[in-house]
Amino acid sequence: MIILKNVTLRRGTKVLLDKTSVTINPGEKVGLVGRNGAGKSTLFGLLNGSLHEDGGDYSIPTQWRMGQVAQDMPETDQSATDFVIDGDTTLLAARNEVVDAEASDDGMRMAEAYMALHDAGEHDAEARAQALILGLGFKVSELNNPVDSFSGGWRMRLQLARALMCPSDILLLDEPTNHLDLDAMVWLEAWLKRYPGTLIMISHDREFLDAITQVTLHIDNAKLVRYGGNYSKFEDMRAEQMLLQQATMAKQADKIAHLQSFINRFKAKASKAKQAQSRVKALERMEKIAPVLADAEFSFEFQEPQNLPNPMLSMVNVAIGYPPAEEAPAGTPPTVIVRGINRSVMAGQRIGILGANGQGKSTLVKTIARDLGAISGEVTEGKGLNIGYFAQQELDVLRPQDTPLEHMTRMAREAIAAGRNVAGREQELRNFLGNFNFTGEMVKQAVGTMSGGEKARLVLCMLVWQRPNLLLLDEPTNHLDLATREALGVALNEFEGTVMLVSHDRALLRSVCDEFWLVSRGGVGPFDGDLDDYQRYLLDEARRVREEAAAQQKRAA
Numbered sequence: 001m002i003i004l005k006n007v008t009l010r011r012g013t014k015v016l017l018d019k020t021s022v023t024i025n026p027g028e029k030v031g032l033v034g035r036n037g038a039g040k041s042t043l044f045g046l047l048n049g050s051l052h053e054d055g056g057d058y059s060i061p062t063q064w065r066m067g068q069v070a071q072d073m074p075e076t077d078q079s080a081t082d083f084v085i086d087g088d089t090t091l092l093a094a095r096n097e098v099v100d101a102e103a104s105d106d107g108m109r110m111a112e113a114y115m116a117l118h119d120a121g122e123h124d125a126e127a128r129a130q131a132l133i134l135g136l137g138f139k140v141s142e143l144n145n146p147v148d149s150f151s152g153g154w155r156m157r158l159q160l161a162r163a164l165m166c167p168s169d170i171l172l173l174d175e176p177t178n179h180l181d182l183d184a185m186v187w188l189e190a191w192l193k194r195y196p197g198t199l200i201m202i203s204h205d206r207e208f209l210d211a212i213t214q215v216t217l218h219i220d221n222a223k224l225v226r227y228g229g230n231y232s233k234f235e236d237m238r239a240e241q242m243l244l245q246q247a248t249m250a251k252q253a254d255k256i257a258h259l260q261s262f263i264n265r266f267k268a269k270a271s272k273a274k275q276a277q278s279r280v281k282a283l284e285r286m287e288k289i290a291p292v293l294a295d296a297e298f299s300f301e302f303q304e305p306q307n308l309p310n311p312m313l314s315m316v317n318v319a320i321g322y323p324p325a326e327e328a329p330a331g332t333p334p335t336v337i338v339r340g341i342n343r344s345v346m347a348g349q350r351i352g353i354l355g356a357n358g359q360g361k362s363t364l365v366k367t368i369a370r371d372l373g374a375i376s377g378e379v380t381e382g383k384g385l386n387i388g389y390f391a392q393q394e395l396d397v398l399r400p401q402d403t404p405l406e407h408m409t410r411m412a413r414e415a416i417a418a419g420r421n422v423a424g425r426e427q428e429l430r431n432f433l434g435n436f437n438f439t440g441e442m443v444k445q446a447v448g449t450m451s452g453g454e455k456a457r458l459v460l461c462m463l464v465w466q467r468p469n470l471l472l473l474d475e476p477t478n479h480l481d482l483a484t485r486e487a488l489g490v491a492l493n494e495f496e497g498t499v500m501l502v503s504h505d506r507a508l509l510r511s512v513c514d515e516f517w518l519v520s521r522g523g524v525g526p527f528d529g530d531l532d533d534y535q536r537y538l539l540d541e542a543r544r545v546r547e548e549a550a551a552q553q554k555r556a557a
Contacts (some may be wrong), residue, residue: 001025001061002047002170002198004224008055009042016042018222019056024215026169029192029199031209031231034219036453036481040202043219044068044172047200060170064198065089067168069176070159073152079144080158084129087162094120130549132161135191135542137184137357140549153179164191170198177205178478182504183356183538190539204482206231207506231482299487300435300460302495305469309382310347312470312498313368317342318377320360320367334375337363341377341524343517345470345498352509353502354527354534355519356541361502362392364519365474368500388468390459392475392502400448404438404458405429407447411462436461452479460488469497477505506531 002024009017016039024030032040045051046058048068076083086092094117101113121128130143136157142150147158156179163171173192177185185208192199192212200217203209209216209231216227216234227234319339324332337360345351345368355361366372367379369389391397398407405426412424433443436457447455456479463471471492477485489511492499503509510531518527518534527534 003059004053004056005058006056007046007053007058009039009046009051010054011039011042015222017219017224020222020224021056022217022224022226024198024200024217026198027196028215029195029213030201030215030217031213031234032200032202032217032219033209033231033234033482035483036451038219039222040219041174043224044174044200044202047170047172064169065167066170066172067163067166068172069156069163069174074147074155074159077146077148080133080138080147080150081126081129081143083147083158084133084161084165085125087165088121088125088167090167091117091120091122091125094122127550129161129165131546132164133158134546134549135184135187136161137181137187139358140545140552143549157184160188168197170200171195173199173201173203175202175204177203177208177504180504181357181361181475182354182506182534183542185504186535186538187542204477204480204485205505205507206482206485299490300464301491302464302471302497303467305386305467305497307384308347308469308497309384311382312345312347312349312385313379313381314344315341315374316378316380318367318379319375320363320372321375322363322372323375336375338519338522338524339376340522343524345500347469347498348496349498350492350512350514351498351500352513352516353500353519354516356538359519359521360524361519362474364524365389365472365500365502366391369472385470386466386468387470387472388463388466389472390463390474390476392478398447398455398458401446403444403446404433404461405443407458407462408433408465411465415466432465433461436464453481453484456480457484471495471497471499471501473499474502475504476501477503477508 004023005021006019007017007021008015008019032043034040042051046053047060048066074083078086094113098110098113098117101109104110133143134140138154138157147155150158160176160179163173176188180188185205189208189211192201199212201209201213211230213230214228216229216231218225218227218234218238227237229237318341319336320341321334321336321338323334341364353361353364363372367374369387369391371389371391402410408429409424409426412422412429415422416424430443433439438458438461447458450458456476460476476488480488485505485508489508492501492508492512499512501509501513516527516534517524529537
């Protein structure tokens with residue numbers, strides 16, 4: 001077992017853990033939670049041996065093999081399959097021993113080396129590696145592509161596959177879902193449920209934690225507090241504790257009053273039975289999350305849209321995809337991803353966009369956001385449509401050398417130049433940034449020096465300032481902690497306009513969306529089931545892809 005006894009951990013002069021004790025038993029699946037900066041990653045440093053305790057005693061069984069995801073971006077022309085196979089350190093050592101044994105010309109040593117190689121799984125190593133790669137969303141055609149040919153997010157998926165390939169007694173995972181979409185996440189969830197060793201995981205995804213973990217470790221006021229149960233049970237127990245603490249009572253009451261006023265407003269305005277039923281389900285747990293929101297770095301709300309065109313937009317026989325590359329020969333046709341789209345988006349709709357990896361979810365969102373033009377068909381926008389778009393790579397689009405104030409000032413100038421009547425004076429922009437915890441000198445800090453969470457907060461600030469009536473959100477939670485995700489969910493539920501959401505955060509999809517569109521096999525249509533039905537659909541699709549890959553390998557052999 002892992003034992004921390006009166007352990008103190010510092011980062012520079014800051015004490016992150018102060019004389020704290022906890023025990024983790026073999027085979028337990030543990031969720032490690034706490035506010036950003038509380039010390040979760042520092043604790044991982046202690047567990048993996050890269051940091052040492054500043055006081056107290058820490059012990060972990062010396063014979064335990066540890067698996068974790070390397071944080072560096074791999075640079076190699078190795079094939080994806082070979083790169084992942086090399087993550088199996090036991091197999092790698094056995095292969096090296098075979099080479100050395102053959103060079104020694106020692107018959108007995110060679111026999112033992114070949115036996116060890118077989119025991120290490122040489123016979124099915126390629127199949128195991130490729131099952132991991134396909135499960136994490138790669139195509140069969142990409143199995144032998146060089147690692148360097150993939151983008152950063154896909155290379156980090158290969159690092160994750162490599163960590164899962166490594167035989168281990170304890171597995172440390174720090175935000176394993178950050179670079180995954182929902183289908184890869186559902187597959188990883190099923191894999192981790194079967195993992196026989198001790199698992200310690202940092203994640204900001206409630207449903208992912210709930211599905212896998214049975215123990216929650218909370219870093220709170222420099223102490224490690226152990227709770228028996230998954231994240232939701234921890235949240236319930238913590239809510240009860242917080243209600244008993246006089247210091248949080250006033251804040252708690254304010255939050256509950258705020259949420260209750262929203263519930264009352266919603267019940268008064270709900271016009272569709274389906275929407276009402278869906279939203280009331282989401283609101284059943286609002287009072288439970290009030291303590292978490294009280295602990296959040298900030299809360300916010302979207303401003304009421306200036307107008308609500310209805311329909312927001314309509315698509316008639318639309319085909320979407322990508323134009324030919326600039327270097328392509330003249331006459332090269334565009335690449336069509338999805339065709340025959342006949343859908344309308346109405347005022348007040350809450351649409352979750354589902355689809356397995358590579359089916360065209362982001363392409364659909366980019367087309368609606370005007371980043372891509374439709375290849376054919378007709379997209380008609382309602383008069384006064386004002387789109388607020390959170391792109392999956394939005395954080396990369398921020399200018400690293402510019403400050404939050406410069407980002408807001410530039411946006412205000414563009415809006416004024418376009419004839420919009422907006423508040424654009426410096427003090428007004430400073431006040432608005434202050435609502436998102438950009439205060440004092442932070443408004444003049446270069447964005448490139450900020451954390452992922454701070455950048456995501458700035459993008460949300462810019463989005464709210466635009467007063468959109470249609471919100472297009474493509475993976476908005478990637479860099480948000482649990483409490484901020486809850487705040488986003490509340491803000492989206494209060495929003496008067498239309499929401500279209502692509503997300504691997506199932507808790508957010510459940511709480512915000514009333515209906516789902518499925519992008520699949522070249523088309524877009526309604527998905528009649530709920531998210532549990534969709535998970536089953538994704539697992540069936542993943543199984544179909546694996547079976548196709550196996551059949552293809554047999555044909556090739």
